[in-house]
Amino acid sequence: xxxxxxxxxxxxxxxxxxxxxxxxxxxxxxxxxxxxxxxxxxxxxxxxxxxxxxxxxxxxxxxxxxxxxxxxxxxxxxxxxxxxxxxxxxxxxxxxxxxxxxxxxxxxxx
Amino acid sequence: xxxxxxxxxxxxxxxxxxxxxxxxxxxxxxxxxxxxxxxxxxxxxxxxxxxxxxxxxxxxxxxxxxxxxxxxxxxxxxxxxxxxxxxxxxxxxxxxxxxxxxxxxxxxxxxxxxxxxxxxxxxxxxxxxxxxxxxxxxxxxxxxxxxxxxxxxxxxxxxxxxxxxxxxxxxxxxxxxxxxxxxxxxxxxxxxxxxxxxxxxxxxxxxxxxxxxxxxxxxxxxxxxxxxxxxxxxxxxxxxxxxxxxxxxxxxxxxxxxxxxxxxxxxxxxxxxxxxxxxxxxxxxxxxxxxxxxxxxxxxxxxxxxxxxxxxxxxxxxxxxxxxxxxxxxxxxxxxxxxxxxxxxxxxxxxxxxxxxxxxxxxxxxxxxxxxxxxxxxxxxxxxxxxxxxxxxxxxxxxxxxxxxxxxxxxxxx
Numbered sequence: 001x002x003x004x005x006x007x008x009x010x011x012x013x014x015x016x017x018x019x020x021x022x023x024x025x026x027x028x029x030x031x032x033x034x035x036x037x038x039x040x041x042x043x044x045x046x047x048x049x050x051x052x053x054x055x056x057x058x059x060x061x062x063x064x065x066x067x068x069x070x071x072x073x074x075x076x077x078x079x080x081x082x083x084x085x086x087x088x089x090x091x092x093x094x095x096x097x098x099x100x101x102x103x104x105x106x107x108x109x110x
Numbered sequence: 111x112x113x114x115x116x117x118x119x120x121x122x123x124x125x126x127x128x129x130x131x132x133x134x135x136x137x138x139x140x141x142x143x144x145x146x147x148x149x150x151x152x153x154x155x156x157x158x159x160x161x162x163x164x165x166x167x168x169x170x171x172x173x174x175x176x177x178x179x180x181x182x183x184x185x186x187x188x189x190x191x192x193x194x195x196x197x198x199x200x201x202x203x204x205x206x207x208x209x210x211x212x213x214x215x216x217x218x219x220x221x222x223x224x225x226x227x228x229x230x231x232x233x234x235x236x237x238x239x240x241x242x243x244x245x246x247x248x249x250x251x252x253x254x255x256x257x258x259x260x261x262x263x264x265x266x267x268x269x270x271x272x273x274x275x276x277x278x279x280x281x282x283x284x285x286x287x288x289x290x291x292x293x294x295x296x297x298x299x300x301x302x303x304x305x306x307x308x309x310x311x312x313x314x315x316x317x318x319x320x321x322x323x324x325x326x327x328x329x330x331x332x333x334x335x336x337x338x339x340x341x342x343x344x345x346x347x348x349x350x351x352x353x354x355x356x357x358x359x360x361x362x363x364x365x366x367x368x369x370x371x372x373x374x375x376x377x378x379x380x381x382x383x384x385x386x387x388x389x390x391x392x393x394x395x396x397x398x399x400x401x402x403x404x405x406x407x408x409x410x411x412x413x414x415x416x417x418x419x420x421x422x423x424x425x426x427x428x429x430x431x432x433x434x435x436x437x438x439x440x441x442x443x444x445x446x447x448x449x450x451x452x453x454x455x456x457x458x459x460x461x462x463x464x465x466x467x468x469x470x471x472x473x474x475x476x477x478x479x480x481x482x483x484x485x486x487x488x489x490x491x492x493x494x495x496x497x498x499x500x501x502x503x504x505x506x507x508x509x510x511x512x513x514x515x516x517x518x519x520x521x522x523x524x
Contacts, residue, residue, distance in 0.1 A: 045271055046279040048232040057293075061234040061275075081282040082232060083290075104279045 002036060004074065014043065019108040037076055039105040048082065050089040050100045057090045064099040072098065076105075116161045123169045124153060129248050131173045133220035136227075137283055138174070139181050142245070142273045147184065152177035170217070221246075222285045222337045225330070229298040230281050237272040238301045239308075244269055246333075247326045257323045258308060298334065299346050299402065302327050306350050324354055335389075344393040345403030351386035352409035355379040367514045371418040383413045404433045423453035440471040448481055456485040476505035480515060492522050 009016075022040065029035035047063040075092060079085035082102070089100045128149060135145035152173045166172040228241040243249045243257075251269065255262040275281065286294040309324030331347035359373035368374075387410045393403035408429045415421035430446035443466055451459020463482050472478040483498035499519040506512050 042278045046275050048279065059231040061232055061237070081280045083282055083284075083286075086232070102279075 006071070011043065020110055023108050023110055039076065040108055042104045042106045044103075046104055048086065048102045050086055050095055050102060051098075052090055052095040057086075059086060063103075064101050069098050116165065117157075119165055120153070120156055120160060123156075123173075127170045127173065128153070129224075129246060130170060130217055130221060131177060132245065132248075133224040134174050134217055135177045135181070137220050137223060138178055140283070141277060144181055144184070145177075148177035148181040149173075151180035151184075155180065218337060219285060221333065223283050225298055225334065225337075226285055226294060227276065227281060227283050229294075229301045230276075231294075231297050232279065232281060233272050233275060234268075235301075235304070237268050238297070239304050240265055240268050241272045242301050242330065243305065243323070243326060246330055249326065295338070295340060295342065299342060302330050302334070302346060302350075303402075305330070306353075310353060324350070324357075328354065341393040341396040341398040342400045342402050344389045345399055345401075345406050348386040348389035348393065348406035349402055349409055351382045351389070352406055352413055355382035355386065355413065361510070365510060366517075367510045369514075370412065375417065378413065383410075386410060387413065401433060401437050404429055404436065408433075418452075421452070423449055427453055440466055440469070441475070444472060444475075444478055444481060451485055451488075456488040460485040460489065474505060476502045476511075479505065483518070487518075487522060496522055 019040070026035060026038045029038070044063050047061075049060050049062060049064045051058045051060075072094060075088075077085060077088050079088060082104070085102050085104075089095060089102050092100050094100065131152065132145055132149050135148050136142055139145050139148060155176045156169075156173065160166070225242070225246055228245055229238045233241065239258075240254055243254045244251065249257075251266045252262050254260075255265040258265070306324050306327035309322060309327065328347070328350050331343070331350055335343045335347055355378050356370075356373060358379070359375065359377035360368055362368055386406065390403060390406045390410045393399040394407060399407075408426055411422055411425050411429070426449045427446060430442060430449055433442050434446065444463065447459045447462035447466070449459075450462060460482065463478065463485065466472055467478060467482070479498045479502035483495045483502060486492075486495035486498060496519065499515055499522070503512060503515045503519070506515060
């Protein structure tokens with residue numbers, strides 16, 4: 001069974017935990033064979049939301065804000081830049097019904 | 111004396127070249143803020159060196175090169191303090207990239223890259239507008255804030271956030287691929303249109319001190335068709351020119367709104383009309399003209415007429431029909447109804463407006479009620495006209511528009 005562990009933080013506390021500690025934790029999990037993938041994210045200001053309605057791709061600045069929608073899954077993708085990431089996101093089937101929030105990964109500094 | 115004239119030369123070069131140099135520096139340095147800093151440093155170097163060494167044969171290439179070297183210096187200085195500075199590594203890569211920046215074609219492409227990046231749909235619409243005015247037009251934050259009646263710190267924050275997103279989410283500095291071009295071009299045209307409208311609406315008010323952003327929109331529109339002569343870009347520029355041509359006639363000396371029918375057409379700018387009409391022809395003859403080209407064509411029909419009664423209203427109704435087919439909207443339907451009233455009489459127009467209002471979509475749209483009031487007045491249905499004028503008045507927020515409606519209301523015979 002796989003489990004997704006989502007990390008939530010207040011904006012002011014984003015750097016309250018040192019990156020080095022998170023890296024060490026990830027390495028430890030990886031060595032024990034527990035970790036599938038882990039990434040830190042850029043702040044919510046960098047988010048872009050993709051929706052597909054009637055076959056048309058709609059791109060908007062910001063995170064999705066529909067409280068009725070809930071986190072239903074995730075794809076961690078490798079893309080050259082935001083344009084490519086948005087193209088991939090628009091192909092994710094639930095983009096037709098809900099929203100796909102695209103957020104860049106932040107490299108942790110050791 | 112000689113120093114003075116070199117100073118003037120540098121100012122003139124700043125006017126004509128600074129945006130081009132900036133656009134190229136952003137590509138070379140991969141960062142808006144570093145590029146802006148490098149641009150300033152390059153002009154500071156010009157102020158020191160040109161009076162001594164003379165003005166270089168190619169000022170633009172000189173400035174790009176000076177800016178690039180200043181940026182590399184700055185990156186090295188930063189690197190000394192922080193050995194992992196990413197920008198430093200990026201700038202160093204740029205050192206070896208020698209021939210890439212000098213030729214005309216890549217410099218022109220850089221201007222397009224800059225426009226498309228500032229108007230990227232992943233940025234908030236108000237940020238796209240602010241960034242375009244700041245980076246493409248070179249307006250200061252204070253000028254933009256004044257034009258949009260927004261506090262300068264709010265506007266500055268908007269620009270900082272947008273640049274942060276471009277950097278952190280990695281919005282690429284490129285002209286979109288052919289497949290994406292139509293949609294991305296739409297986004298650029300929408301930004302230019304928003305900028306134009308802001309200035310156009312403002313010019314009817316008391317806010318005469320606001321920066322002439324309509325003029326900036328026209329400038330970007332010109333630049334765009336120079337770089338990318340697409341029919342809709344031509345259509346938008348034509349529409350802006352044709353609307354702007356009426357600027358002097360749109361307000362009375364006391365600052366009141368003068369409606370199209372009552373305007374002194376001798377005040378219309380004939381050069382803008384000629385340029386606009388020529389562009390409409392080009393856009394429509396391509397067979398790929400869209401909503402902007404059609405709206406420009408409507409404005410061109412008005413521009414051709416000596417007065418309101420001499421206007422070819424059948425042609426205008428026909429153009430609104432085409433527009434409705436492309437982008438159906440109750441506001442276009444309303445405009446069409448007004449044209450129908452001119453062609454077939456007020457009763458025919460009123461019937462359409464009442465149908466639109468009955469659907470409820472434009473119930474709170476002041477111009478729907480103002481148009482209804484006007485048609486009722488022409489039909490002698492005074493009490494209905496009065497009620498609709500009052501409804502329009504309750505919905506209007508603009509001072510000059512309020513005065514116009516009150517005047518019309520007062521003119522109704524009791």
